[in-house]
Amino acid sequence: MEEQRGTGAGGGGDGPVKGARAGGRAPSSHAPDLDRLIHERLRLGIVSALAVNESLSFADLKKLLNTSDGNLSVHARKLEEAQYVACTKSFEGRLPRTEYRLTTAGRRALERYLEHMEALIRATRES
């Protein structure tokens, strides 16, 4: 997992980065203010799923988003580093259980992202 750090489309590997400017290295720069942290598909999925649930376990998210352990943990960690999601680890019997929940910052980021997408659609419609 570690080797993937910092190679994704977003920032976040460099500590808590709230907001949009983290992704200077991202390949497409069509919308400078876009929150790259949740622009990535799977991260957008994690945030969306958590937005309608108080909390979800790692297994819930994996099933919902139809992804692999490795992929999910990499992206979940990026969101965690940005403090968009909070994660609690516990044991259920002998099995470790990881629960994720959306933080206020994460919820705001999703709202901003939605507004941004809506604005994009409106703008292209008007032009």
Added chain:
Amino acid sequence: MTSSESPAPSAASGGAPDALHARAMDDLRYIRQTMEGAAAFTALSGWGGVVVGVTAFPAAYLAARAATHRAWMLVWLIEAVIGALLGVGMTVRKARAARQQLFGRPGRKFALTFATPMAAGAILTIPLYYGGMTAILPGTWLLLYGTAFATAGAFSVSAVPVMGLSFMVAGAAALAAPAAWGNVFMAAGFGALHIVFGALIARKHGG
């Protein structure tokens, strides 16, 4: 990014507004789908629980005044049917209102897992009733109803399995207590627990 930095997508779009538009639409669709898929976990109606709980009190009152085992049984059977209709009906309503898929993957799993202990309860009721052991029916019902929510609750919000465990505790207590308290336990379980947890779910999970 602060809210004052309002996005300026048209200026930023460069030369490919169509691709941007498509991507934005696609993103919104993906967000909606993901939310729908995840939200089936919360389709269970809290208000449904509250309403079912309210109907349990007159049922317990009538059952306590029933002259025969047959009449007592009939009261609770009718209450069970009313409760099931109300609970399922309100859950369907909640799912529709929130435009959630009721029988998405989590919904289907919830229904199947819930039905299994309920079926066991229904089957057990027959020999217990005909064998004259109606005294242990309240405890059995509470225990198995609780088991249904405790297990199916794995596919729902955390209040649901906790409610299930509370019903199980009520059932265990009813089985240990004198038979005469049966209707009181029924009112406490199917009445009070439904109302408390129903209100909790309604408040925290949108209805």
